[in-house]
Amino acid sequence: MSTPNGTGDDGTDFADSDEPTTVYDLAAGCTLDDIDSGEKYVGTVNGVVEYGVFVDLSESVSGLVHSSNLIGSYDVGDEVIVELAEVRPDGDVSFTEVQLADYVREQVGPGQEVTGETLPDAVGDEVHLDGKVVQIKQTGGPTIFQVRTASAVVPCAAFEEAGVRAYPDIELDDVVRISGTAETREGYTQIEVDSIATLDGEARETVTERFEKAGPATPADVEPLIDWPAFEKLRGDLQTVAARLRETVLEGRPIRMRHHADGDGLCASVPLQYALEQFIEATWEDPEAPRHLLKRLPSKAPFYELEDVTRDLNFALENRKRHGQKLPLFLMLDNGSTEEDTPAYRNLTHYDVPILVVDHHHPDPEAVEGLVEKHVNPYLYDEDYRITTGMMSVEIARMIAPDVTDDLRHVPAVAGLADRSDADAMDEYLALASEEGYDKHRLVDIGEALDYATYWLKYNDGRELVNDLLNVNCDDTERHERLVDLFTERAERDVETQLDAALEHVTREELDNGAHLYRIDVESHARRFTYPAPGKTTGKIHDKKVEETGDPVITIGYGPDFAVLRSDGVRLDIPEMVAELQAEVPGGGVSGGGHLVVGSIKFVSGMREAVVDALVEKMADAEIDEDLGSSAVISE
Template sequence: MGNCIVCGTSTDGPICDTHQQDVVFDFRGDSPDQLTEDRFYRGVVDGYADFGVFIDLAPGVTGLLHRSKIDQRLESLDWDAGDTVYVQVTNVRDNGDIDLGWSIRQSDREFRGTLIEEPEGDRLAEEDDSDDSDDDDGTATVDDTAEAGSEPAEASDESSGEAASESAEPADSVSASEAGDGRSADGRGAVQVEADPQTTSEPVETDAEETDVEESEDLGYERTPVGDLRDQVGENVRLEGEVVSARQTSGPTVFELRDETGVVDCAAFVEAGVRAYPEIETGDIVRLDGEVRVRRDELQVETEALVALEDDEAATVEARMADALDEEAAPDAFEPLADDDPVAAVTAEIQEVATAIRRAVLESRPVVVRHAATTDGYVAGAAIERAVLPLVRDEHAGGDAEYHYFDRRPLEDGSYGMTDATKDTSRMLDNRERHDEKLPLFVFAAAGSTTDSLDGLELLDIYDAESVVVDGVATAERVAELASAVAAAPERTAGTLAANVAAAVNDDVRDDLRHLPAITYWEAPPAVYTDLAETAGLDETATTRLREAIALEAFYQSYEDKRELIIDLLFDQEVGLAEQVSEQFREKLDAELQTAEANIERREVDGTPVSVLDMDAYTHRYDFPPKALLLDTLGRRHHDETPVVVGFGKDELFVRATGEVDLEAVADDAAARAPTAGIAASGLRTGKLSFLSGRREAAVDAVLAATVARL
């Protein structure tokens, strides 16, 4: 039996079942059937094919990372043959073929440990031959610990070595340089010396607690802001700030420390795979002394002393960080993208949302954008992404920080129900427990503002997860109470408001956003935004093609957002891409419209003509266009003939009317007219009601009567 290197529980081998995916494995076998599915492995790029990348996991053991599993376009990968990469083995086929999955973690430091997998079993990387310790593959071996935060015993001229040697001077002990393999560190820069068991019965060790206090107070380093560390490489510094995260690698413990100027990784070594400074937790205000180094082109501080601050000292640091955060989070004087009265009326609200987003980035909290899976929603989400990602890159040194600190997740109906909220809550709590990650800021764009999102928003609120809302519909009173900031203008689309929020978050991307509002209007965009798009080089035809292309991709990406395709369409505007996708949009929509219009039933309800479509009978289920988009288009085409268009399926119904209709009031009225039909509003943003399939005819009649009564 052994102990898990992540959680310390007893297990067969160095890692427990729970934490298999928290570490990366170096495969030393010679056959695919020796691999373990779902584990992450270090591999080497062998070559490219049209359908993906071949990755060598060991000599003669090669897997395929299919292009569909890559979190970006294959052509945009900057991997070259021979590069070390990280992948997940998702399946080993009977014929020996290996299916690989994408890993957003592309360095050893992003995992919580490194292990060797051999046919005989798993073992620590530090148990490898000593001649492997010089491999520049990111594995922190015992001989590599000098670079990971603790100097070798013979390097007694360094600060930690000197402190340990001086504390071990009594005649009945040996010096650190003489200790050889018997030395170990306590995680604070002190050295504990074990005597030869043949010459003495008890080990002699330093007073680690006393050494810690003396080092943290007497090293005499000048306090240096994190933002100035680039000019201090090779020098000893003192940092004061908040521990953002603590992750255990197979070598050192890496603390991510934030002060009022930035964030930096600080490596502390006690013993390979053993947690240094276990008393230091995420959220602690600390003082850290160490040497600034550059490791794999990224700044890192090699920790020599680390203590948690309390009382007045902690309050001083917190106040300094809070003042700086308030000043930095508040956007500069904001000017809307265009001279537009509805947007100008909510300028203060736009700035509040922007401040919340900027603060989350500065506090190292992930930003999760939840947007409707529509053109309006995708444009809104992409606008905020365009503004936030550069700030994340500036704030965090890690090359993959943007995947840890920003995420964009579509919502099919634009409402935030318990299913989505439960997934988000489980994920954020798991990340907090396993990776010491802070709770995210949830940004709802073209989503989350209506009463059918309350259950989900209240679940987030129970766990104190902050949320903000950006929308083009009126925000429910309770939603406004739950959100820390709301920017809503019912006369404008969510994409219009989100583009303005993005400009307030990061003025450097203002020019990238000019064409976005015009894309989000299916009918007659306001002239100010048509003109603004033209200044970005997009005429009416170009914006129409983009609108259609985004609508098609929004449907096919409803359940899993691929960030790069939408960005290519909206910002890179690759030649022919929008035109090709929009052509598919028109072909599919026109074919569906032709069938639908041939089968629309004309009725009269209380003297008002209405149009009714049986969507189960006369549309293709599970194919484009979605029902809401089809009904939107039918409503626009037929509003001169009939003020009400209703499409119904097995147990759901969509309402489109020429005037403003309170869908909740319609649902209540219809429920009173057909009390056994189970009628209820289930999608306020999409105009959807649900009913019992066995009472379909009664439900449709009741909804038509209730809708006409409110015109």
């Protein structure tokens, strides 16, 4: 039964409102300045005497609940809900007990509440911040907790003995309240921690709801650079990838970006690297975060090799142990769609790491299904390689960081020319690049310069050099021009030297379907260990023969255990041929793939003649289609 003032016979407060009463739980660093008259607070009994109980609200706020203001019976360590009764001139504090029928508990930190956005405005002040721990790094001095708020990540330095882990009970993904002082350090703002408390129940849910309402992972709603119905089919998938990458940054998970080391692979990876770094800089207070959270890694083969995955896993496991990083998300660009990728993927499944694939090579969707989180490929929408990975990735980059758009308008055209896309949309991409000052000849030069650079860079990402060649995130246009001129000139010189030697050894025959077949043993009749590589050499020979004849042409460049294939005017289905050869040539060890009209095949050296002969027989039965051009040059 309640009294007219809303209080029960036992002193329990029955609020007239349907909403439960809020009871505040003060953080350890709170002072009397953080307490308001009339509000309810949870305290802990630290002493029991004849005339009442002493209660702690925080490390510096304690007081007496006199027996006349005490409703229940308590022991040391019990919790009790109180209101402020009086602060005497000598500083003594007294409280009144309150018992509530229904209440919610809310954590309160000392000073003002801040977020990642408002922290720089509070330098020198006592603050508190609610968020999720996304990284814990032990330095030689403090322990650095990276704490995610609704849309930013804040470094919080907790000091213990030098090199000793502070707050060892705090773990990754804990939702916490950090209390301390906002301070500037080496150009960025951090919180120097006084206390960390985990949030549970409703308090944790409140923080999680803030993340969902803020929607920081939602990609920007940008219009595509061109209106292309074929491309529109993939737009939803591209938005999903953009959202996943933004969320990955905010959750503190590193991203390892694996891309094919060719023109299209670079046109895909460099814009995404640029956009992700912009997003990291905008959301992480730590200026070193872009370097630690993102790695761009070229792959020489057009698939994820076991050699690469072994290095990647070792690097990731070391970083988890030494720097408190989560295991990374793997982003595969211009590779990753085929059965050849699956051994590497199976290695990654042992560590439960997510994999995203954005590719335009002919896929084996059933092979990679269940091994990758998201697989974006135009073939899955009845399109083909003419939608290049660079074209798709530029749109993802713009969804992640729209401000990069002006630096990327020419890149899809470079990607399309580098990968020989004959899509109708190429005219629009070329027009877009022309508006930015690039004619078609210059775009081809950029692609050649990128190809030349990646050959010599090997496994190095060549970040600054590649940025300058592609003119993305480049601060000197004149330097870009000079570098492209230099690299193009040297590439042309090396190609001419290679062809002068190799063309003398090219053999020709006419197939039953009327196509011209050219063969070259690139292992014996081309310079090794220099530019151009066997795949590029085969491509250049092929282009020369197409120009000379104007007829349907197939070119095979082979070595002891591989063959590189190019065709114009002949509808080869190289992935299907590979599947058939695997069944028809026992012991051949056949593997490979690529696009429909360009690809590479591997086999055991002792079976080269049998594999190549069987391959030629299939080519002789292929359909002639003079409107069908060849696609990307395969790097070997």
